[in-house]
Amino acid sequence: MPIILFRECDDYYPDIHYNRKMNNKEMNDNYANDIKYTIDKSITTKLLHWYAHHARELPWRQDINPYHIWLSEIMLQQTRALTVIPYYERFLKRLPTIEDLANVNEDELMKLWEGLGYYRRARNLQKTAKMIVTDFDGMFPKTYDAIRKLPGIGPYTAGAISSICFNLPYPAIDGNVLRVFARFLEITESVDQVKTKQKVDNALVGVYKALLAEDSFFCKDDVAHGKSNTNQSDTNQSDQPHLCGTLTQAIMELGATVCIPNGVPMCNQCPLQDCCRAFFHDTVMQLPVRNDKKAKRDEELTVLILFREGNIAIHRRPDKGLLAGMWELPNLEGHVTERGVKIWADEHNLSPIAIATGPSHTHVFTHIRWHMQSCFVECGNLADGADSADTGSVDTDSTDSDVNIGVDRTDTSSAGDNTDDNTDTDADFIWVTPQELTETYALPTAFRKFISR
Numbered sequence: 001m002p003i004i005l006f007r008e009c010d011d012y013y014p015d016i017h018y019n020r021k022m023n024n025k026e027m028n029d030n031y032a033n034d035i036k037y038t039i040d041k042s043i044t045t046k047l048l049h050w051y052a053h054h055a056r057e058l059p060w061r062q063d064i065n066p067y068h069i070w071l072s073e074i075m076l077q078q079t080r081a082l083t084v085i086p087y088y089e090r091f092l093k094r095l096p097t098i099e100d101l102a103n104v105n106e107d108e109l110m111k112l113w114e115g116l117g118y119y120r121r122a123r124n125l126q127k128t129a130k131m132i133v134t135d136f137d138g139m140f141p142k143t144y145d146a147i148r149k150l151p152g153i154g155p156y157t158a159g160a161i162s163s164i165c166f167n168l169p170y171p172a173i174d175g176n177v178l179r180v181f182a183r184f185l186e187i188t189e190s191v192d193q194v195k196t197k198q199k200v201d202n203a204l205v206g207v208y209k210a211l212l213a214e215d216s217f218f219c220k221d222d223v224a225h226g227k228s229n230t231n232q233s234d235t236n237q238s239d240q241p242h243l244c245g246t247l248t249q250a251i252m253e254l255g256a257t258v259c260i261p262n263g264v265p266m267c268n269q270c271p272l273q274d275c276c277r278a279f280f281h282d283t284v285m286q287l288p289v290r291n292d293k294k295a296k297r298d299e300e301l302t303v304l305i306l307f308r309e310g311n312i313a314i315h316r317r318p319d320k321g322l323l324a325g326m327w328e329l330p331n332l333e334g335h336v337t338e339r340g341v342k343i344w345a346d347e348h349n350l351s352p353i354a355i356a357t358g359p360s361h362t363h364v365f366t367h368i369r370w371h372m373q374s375c376f377v378e379c380g381n382l383a384d385g386a387d388s389a390d391t392g393s394v395d396t397d398s399t400d401s402d403v404n405i406g407v408d409r410t411d412t413s414s415a416g417d418n419t420d421d422n423t424d425t426d427a428d429f430i431w432v433t434p435q436e437l438t439e440t441y442a443l444p445t446a447f448r449k450f451i452s453r
Ligand code: SF4
Pocket: 180, 183, 184, 258, 259, 260, 265, 266, 267, 270, 271, 272, 273, 274, 276, 277, 278, 279, 284
């Protein structure tokens, strides 16, 4: 029967009695002594024990292969675990090794990532995979500093991989972890400040180091979660549970399932409740303190769904900027009238036969909101020299030069390497079948919504 040692919270706040609230002077004295940035190692016992019994079964917790942990952490950025699961499984089925990832062609990589957003993450994954194959003989580096230097790997991901895969004393601090400790320690400074994050990081590093130094203090049979520490394919490590990694996952799990971001945290299910300053002072809902969010920029777009003989036109975006290098539906800045679209289509030798305004929707990125209005354009067969006579409501006699057709953003200098025979050189599109669009070309969600309607 495993024995779990619990230290009482009085060890943690020896001067605080939990049957009353602190007065302002006590609060100030504590802050002055920087008690609020001290995390006692006793919380590890509570967290590890709680995690052993409450962790969700997730595919990336079946082993500690650094490729798997790295991939899952990158996919989980800005995305919920349940959404990530099918992507993670499909990705590893197609690319089971780092070498496979290094060698896959970019369009297929983007297709595997389609719908997850933040596509730069996928490109950085491949860049890093190539570097690991070239510089590390295909084996993931095993020190924090070496991991941190890899492209696309910041302190959070480096901490996660280091602690989970290699049992190194580095915490992984993201928004979830900051939220937990902002409440637990009742931090009243903004968690968006670098110095706040640094203080939490320093405090947690101390806890991790103490954990390694005193690992006999913990009963490993109990703190290890299920099968989470087996099947290590390339780490050459023993079957002993990784306490640092388990602590990292326990903190993440607490932030994801109990000390939640939206709504009321479930303090009555929290292993830290009896030591939590925010719970004690009833300030849970006021924390964490965040900086005011920068207002998003609003942009209007007219998305063109161009059909020609059963094919749809797509265009490669520029290599830099939002959705860099991704395929998109051709689009114009501003909400352009059908007549404006007609003029634009004529200028690009598309021989429009019929034009109709379609549905609209708004897509929100981190800093920008796209208000997207769609327009269906049936294009004539260029080989037959089709006329652009019947354009529905478009005034075909018009030779208006003052029609505002927005700004043509099809950038010929940004063409990808897909310049097959089906390339329309006038407008820098390629024409693909609906099946190819589904199976081969990755279209960001902002555009795919118009196709799947
Ligand atoms: S007691 Fe409540 S506020 Fe404090 S860490 Fe737990 S869930 Fe978060």
